[in-house]
Amino acid sequence: MKLLLVVGARPNFMKAAPILKALREFPEVRSLLVHTGQHYDFSMSQAFFRDLELPAPDEHLGAGSGSHGEQTARVMSAFEPILARERPDGVIVVGDVNSTLACTLSAVKLHVPVAHVEAGLRSFDRSMPEEVNRLVTDALASLLLTPSEDADAHLLAEGVPAERIHRVGNVMIDSLLASLPRARALGRPAALGLVPRRYAVLTMHRPSNVDEPEVLRRLLGGLARVAREAPVLFPVHPRTRRSIEEVAGAGLRPLPEASGSLPQGLYGSEPMGYLDFLGLVAEAGVVLTDSGGLQEETTALGVPCVTMREGTERPVTVTTGTNTLVGTDPERLVATALEALAGRGKRGAVPLLWDGRSAERIARILRRGMSL
Numbered sequence: 001m002k003l004l005l006v007v008g009a010r011p012n013f014m015k016a017a018p019i020l021k022a023l024r025e026f027p028e029v030r031s032l033l034v035h036t037g038q039h040y041d042f043s044m045s046q047a048f049f050r051d052l053e054l055p056a057p058d059e060h061l062g063a064g065s066g067s068h069g070e071q072t073a074r075v076m077s078a079f080e081p082i083l084a085r086e087r088p089d090g091v092i093v094v095g096d097v098n099s100t101l102a103c104t105l106s107a108v109k110l111h112v113p114v115a116h117v118e119a120g121l122r123s124f125d126r127s128m129p130e131e132v133n134r135l136v137t138d139a140l141a142s143l144l145l146t147p148s149e150d151a152d153a154h155l156l157a158e159g160v161p162a163e164r165i166h167r168v169g170n171v172m173i174d175s176l177l178a179s180l181p182r183a184r185a186l187g188r189p190a191a192l193g194l195v196p197r198r199y200a201v202l203t204m205h206r207p208s209n210v211d212e213p214e215v216l217r218r219l220l221g222g223l224a225r226v227a228r229e230a231p232v233l234f235p236v237h238p239r240t241r242r243s244i245e246e247v248a249g250a251g252l253r254p255l256p257e258a259s260g261s262l263p264q265g266l267y268g269s270e271p272m273g274y275l276d277f278l279g280l281v282a283e284a285g286v287v288l289t290d291s292g293g294l295q296e297e298t299t300a301l302g303v304p305c306v307t308m309r310e311g312t313e314r315p316v317t318v319t320t321g322t323n324t325l326v327g328t329d330p331e332r333l334v335a336t337a338l339e340a341l342a343g344r345g346k347r348g349a350v351p352l353l354w355d356g357r358s359a360e361r362i363a364r365i366l367r368r369g370m371s372l
C-alpha cells in the first residue's frame with residue numbers, strides 16, 4: 001500500500017510528523033512525504049522539520065506564495081504529475097490551508113481517495129479562506145478523521161455517511177506532548193530573564209486582523225496597554241510584518257537573545273521554531289492570538305488564551321479549555337489579558353482524546369485502506 005502525505009504551510013508540520021512516524025511502523029505501508037512549498041522561509045518550514053525530526057520530503061513542489069487562485073493552481077499542477085507517476089492508494093491531507101484544498105482536488109479528480117485529518121471543523125464564516133478550504137476538502141474526502149465531537153456533528157449534518165467519520169482526537173497534541181520535555185530543556189524563558197506566568201506571548205496573522213489597517217491599529221493599541229504591565233513576546237508572521245510596517249508607532253522593540261530581567265514592553269522577533277516557541281508558551285501567563293492551532297495548544301497546556309476573533313472553529317477550547325474570544329475589542333482584550341497575568345485567568349480541562357495517541361489511531365485506520 002502506498003500513501004502520499006501532504007504538508008505545505010507551518011501549521012501542517014506538527015500534524016504530519018506523528019502521522020508519518022506512526023505509518024512507518026507498518027512495513028506493509030509505503031508513505032511518501034510531499035511538501036508543496038506554500039511556506040518556504042527557513043523559519044516557516046525547515047525549522048519545523050528540524051524541531052519535529054521530520055525526514056526531508058520525498059517530493060518538493062516549490063509552489064511558493066501568490067493569490068489564492070495562483071497558489072492553489074500552482075500546487076495542483078505540480079501535484080498532478082506526482083499522482084500520475086506514483087499511483088498511490090490514497091492521499092492524506094491535514095488542516096485547512098490552500099495546499100490541503102489543492103491536493104485534495106487534484107487527487108480526487110484522478111480517482112485517488114483522500115483522508116482528511118482535522119476534518120469537520122467549522123467557523124461558519126466563509127470570509128475566512130480556511131473555512132472554504134475545510135468545506136471543499138470535507139465534501140471530497142473519503143475518510144474524515146476528526147478531533148472532537150462537534151466536528152462529527154457538523155459532518156453528519158452536512159450529510160457525510162457516518163461510516164466515513166472517525167474520531168481520532170487531536171494529532172497536533174501528539175507533537176506537543178512528545179516535544180514538551182525538549183522544549184522546556186531549552187530554557188528559553190529563563191535565558192530571557194522572564195518570570196514564569198508573568199509574561200505574555202502574542203501571535204497575529206489572520207488577514208481579517210492584519211490586512212485591515214484600522215483593525216490592526218485598534219488591536220495594537222490594546223496590546224500596547226498590556227505591554228505596559230508585562231513583557232509581551234511577539235514573533236511576527238511575514239504577512240503581519242508587511243502591514244505592521246505601515247502602522248506608525250507600533251512600538252515594537254527587538255527581542256534580545258538573552259536578558260537578566262526583561263522589562264515590560266512589546267518585543268518583536270522573527271517567527272520562531274517549534275521548540276523555542278513551545279517552551280515560551282508553556283510558561284506564559286497568557287497567550288494572545290488569532291491562530292487556530294494555538295487555541296488548542298494553550299488548552300492542552302492549561303495556559304489562558306485570549307483569541308482576537310469573533311468566532312472559532314475550535315469551540316471545545318472555549319467550552320472545555322482555557323480560551324476566551326474577545327473579537328477586536330481592545331477593552332475586552334486588555335481586561336482579559338491583565339486578569340490572566342494577575343493569576344486569575346481561565347482554567348480548563350483537556351478535551352477527550354487529546355492524549356498524544358491520535359497518530360496511532362489514524363495509522364491503524366489508514367492501514368485498512370480507503371475507497372473513493
Ligand code: UD1
Nearest residue numbers: 009010011038039040041044065066097098129130238239
Ligand atoms: C497560511 C494559511 C493559514 C495559516 C498560516 C500559518 C491559507 C489560506 N492560509 O496563511 O491558514 O494559519 O498559513 O502561517 O493557506 N510568506 C513569506 N514566507 C513564507 C511564507 C509566506 O514571506 O515562507 C509571506 C508571503 O508574502 C505571502 C504571505 O506571507 O504572500 C502569506 O503567505 P500564505 O501562505 O499565502 O498565507 P499565510 O498568511 O501564511
